Amino acid sequence: MRNDFDNKELTNFLNNIELPDVQTPLHKMKLKRALLNSEYLNRKTSLNSLKIFLLNSSLFVRQHAAYSLAAITLFLTVAALSLMPFTSPAFAHIVLEVNPAMMLTIDSRDNVIAFESLDQSASDIFSEMDFRRKSTERAIEEIVNRLHELTILDQNNSVVLLIYPADTTKIDDVTQTLNNAESTVSRRLNELKAKAQVKSFALKAEVFAAADQAGLMPSQYARLLEHGMTSENLTKLFNQRDELEEDRKYFAGHFDEIAEQITKVLEKNVPEDEAVLVVREALATRRGTGEIRKAVQRLDTLIDDDYTPRTAIAQVRREMRSRRNLKDIDGTDAEGKADNESTQDVEGANQDDADQDDGYSPNEKPDSQEDEHKPSDEKNRRNLRDRQNERRLQHNQRQEQEQRNDIQEQLDEEPEQQDSENDKQSLSDEGLEHYNDRQNLRNDRQERRDEQQQRRNERRERRYNRQQQKEETLAQPDASLPLSDTESSNSVETDAEIDYEE
Amino acid sequence: MNYSKSDLEIEKKLVEFAKSDPESFGKLYELNYDQIFAYVLKRTADIQVAQDITAETFFKALKTIHNFKWQNVPFSAWLYRIAINEINLLHRKGHYKPISLDGLKDQGFDPISVDNMEEELISAQQSLERHAQFLQVQKELERIPAKYRDVITLRFFTGKQISEIAQILGKPEGTVKSLLHRGLEKLKKVMSAEQINATFSQRQHYE
Numbered sequence A: 001m002r003n004d005f006d007n008k009e010l011t012n013f014l015n016n017i018e019l020p021d022v023q024t025p026l027h028k029m030k031l032k033r034a035l036l037n038s039e040y041l042n043r044k045t046s047l048n049s050l051k052i053f054l055l056n057s058s059l060f061v062r063q064h065a066a067y068s069l070a071a072i073t074l075f076l077t078v079a080a081l082s083l084m085p086f087t088s089p090a091f092a093h094i095v096l097e098v099n100p101a102m103m104l105t106i107d108s109r110d111n112v113i114a115f116e117s118l119d120q121s122a123s124d125i126f127s128e129m130d131f132r133r134k135s136t137e138r139a140i141e142e143i144v145n146r147l148h149e150l151t152i153l154d155q156n157n158s159v160v161l162l163i164y165p166a167d168t169t170k171i172d173d174v175t176q177t178l179n180n181a182e183s184t185v186s187r188r189l190n191e192l193k194a195k196a197q198v199k200s201f202a203l204k205a206e207v208f209a210a211a212d213q214a215g216l217m218p219s220q221y222a223r224l225l226e227h228g229m230t231s232e233n234l235t236k237l238f239n240q241r242d243e244l245e246e247d248r249k250y251f252a253g254h255f256d257e258i259a260e261q262i263t264k265v266l267e268k269n270v271p272e273d274e275a276v277l278v279v280r281e282a283l284a285t286r287r288g289t290g291e292i293r294k295a296v297q298r299l300d301t302l303i304d305d306d307y308t309p310r311t312a313i314a315q316v317r318r319e320m321r322s323r324r325n326l327k328d329i330d331g332t333d334a335e336g337k338a339d340n341e342s343t344q345d346v347e348g349a350n351q352d353d354a355d356q357d358d359g360y361s362p363n364e365k366p367d368s369q370e371d372e373h374k375p376s377d378e379k380n381r382r383n384l385r386d387r388q389n390e391r392r393l394q395h396n397q398r399q400e401q402e403q404r405n406d407i408q409e410q411l412d413e414e415p416e417q418q419d420s421e422n423d424k425q426s427l428s429d430e431g432l433e434h435y436n437d438r439q440n441l442r443n444d445r446q447e448r449r450d451e452q453q454q455r456r457n458e459r460r461e462r463r464y465n466r467q468q469q470k471e472e473t474l475a476q477p478d479a480s481l482p483l484s485d486t487e488s489s490n491s492v493e494t495d496a497e498i499d500y501e502e
Numbered sequence B: 001m002n003y004s005k006s007d008l009e010i011e012k013k014l015v016e017f018a019k020s021d022p023e024s025f026g027k028l029y030e031l032n033y034d035q036i037f038a039y040v041l042k043r044t045a046d047i048q049v050a051q052d053i054t055a056e057t058f059f060k061a062l063k064t065i066h067n068f069k070w071q072n073v074p075f076s077a078w079l080y081r082i083a084i085n086e087i088n089l090l091h092r093k094g095h096y097k098p099i100s101l102d103g104l105k106d107q108g109f110d111p112i113s114v115d116n117m118e119e120e121l122i123s124a125q126q127s128l129e130r131h132a133q134f135l136q137v138q139k140e141l142e143r144i145p146a147k148y149r150d151v152i153t154l155r156f157f158t159g160k161q162i163s164e165i166a167q168i169l170g171k172p173e174g175t176v177k178s179l180l181h182r183g184l185e186k187l188k189k190v191m192s193a194e195q196i197n198a199t200f201s202q203r204q205h206y207e
Helices: A007-016 A025-044 A046-063 A065-083 A120-125 A136-149 A171-192 A205-213 A218-226 A231-243 A248-267 A272-284 A290-304 A309-335 A340-357 A378-401 A407-417 A430-474 A480-501 B005-018 B022-044 B047-067 B075-093 B099-107 B114-129 B132-141 B146-157 B162-169 B173-190 B193-206
Strands: A090-097 A101-107 A112-117 A158-165 A197-202
Touching: A007 B146, A007 B173, A025 B022, A025 B047, A025 B114, A090 A136, A090 A171, A090 A218, A101 A136, A112 A120, A112 A136, A136 A171, A158 A171, A158 A205, A158 A218, A171 A197, A197 A218, A205 A231, A218 A231, A218 A248, A231 A248, A231 A272, A248 A272, A248 A290, A272 A290, A272 A309, A290 A309, A309 A430, B005 B022, B005 B075, B022 B047, B022 B075, B022 B132, B022 B146, B047 B075, B047 B114, B075 B146, B075 B162, B114 B132, B132 B146, B132 B173, B146 B162, B146 B173, B162 B173
Parallel strands: A158 A197
Antiparallel strands: A090 A101, A090 A158, A101 A112
């Protein structure tokens, strides 16, 4: 046995091993032919690549049939299930209104995911067109092309383009999309040599929802958007229809007039919220949009008479409220459903409502109004509101039956029929109405003057009493402490009174 | 086989052509088949497995030659590396299944027809069995780690220089030398005294 078998010897041994020199020429030749043929087939057509792929797949299946089948089935099922519900989420909604109006819902990659016709004409025109999965730019181009083919763009001079964000998007994020859409429309109109003008706006979703609820199309309130009216006031304005229970079609049909009058009011530097309240008061008179026109004219007159916009609007609203009260009286008598007591309640409640939102600041509000016309109790107030709502409902029904004619016409007819009746019924006449308004205003002013005079007298009397008291105190030097207290409190009161008077 | 610069340049052009021309790949195949087959046979000591692994090696080379980047190393080094990987696969699984070639067989090609190959296979097997000493050492080699086996086989059974082994394995020459030294140590340890005596007596008998 050898133990000194070292690396060198092992190396020599390995170097000297007789190695097999096996040749397999047949294998070599056939393998080469197979490889080259397969390579030729691989590169000849893509179909052959597919064949090889399929063959490899079939081999895989053969080797791991059960596992692969299960895995493939599971993968396909998961893929199908995961893809189906996760369609691209909505990013924004683009409303394009010419005369037909339509809405495109787009995703964050500017692809159209839904198309909706907002009126019948759009539905007729675009019923056979599918914009889904197209880019927003392409879809808008196709819409403009179609409108141009139908010569609709030539008939209209404005294209209103409005965007509002989807639920998960902020309004700031959609402005770029709006700019892109606007430039697309403008470019296409230019290419088609159409004369239409593009107006584009970005709206909050809740504002659009309120407008939609009121039955309004973007072109109807575009004027207000152009004027820069805030979303909050726009929403308030649109919600008037619901709050006053106006008929949707009636409100939408007259909204152009409303928007025009509001614009005029805003141009007088009247605050937006006040302008909205004027509209509310005017609509509440149930005399149609004519009442808004009258209010705006009256506002003009007052501002010309050096009223500030704020006081002028307060005056206009007060006048409208008084007219509304008179109308309530008329309606009550005509229907014979309420007695004098309820009429007083109506007046009281209306005055109460008006006090809450008449635009006066606490300092401006006359003292005489503080305790005047307060409802006797909560129950009466509730009853009163119920009756008012009932009357409004009846009024709406009457309006629908009479094809929504102007209420003024109805009031004009009534005096002819009841000419010989009492003075209250004749109050519905428009001339007398104005007279009554003026008379009411005069009475109000007189009452206020009387009250102010009375307060002045009371103050003088108090001042005189205090002076008397002072003199008496000075004559009694021992009672210095109580005297100083009284004096200081009186001086504070006097200052407050002087401030108030100023 | 030592490559001169001109040889490398020629081979480089051949490889570039082979990426788009099957005939050029055929030339590369002719140049390298024998040495790859010989190496695989000496590592596996099984004719049929060696044929399968060689076929698989060239088939994979053909499929991926468009990704091959020339690095001034003979093309055969890349083929050796593929073959080594295939052999390691065989050792990991305990059996060898040429997956890529099965696809070709299913497609209708029969690179190795059993009928035609039988005679060649038997002949080759008999030739191999005549080298008992080699087979015995090869059997012992199976007992040491693969990284030592590759180096020892390349060095002593295929006659590669240290630099060539370094190119094939993609390792520094120093590392190869170290692997070789340790591999011999391992081989010496696994060979029993009887085997050593037998080996030497066999050697003396041959001498």
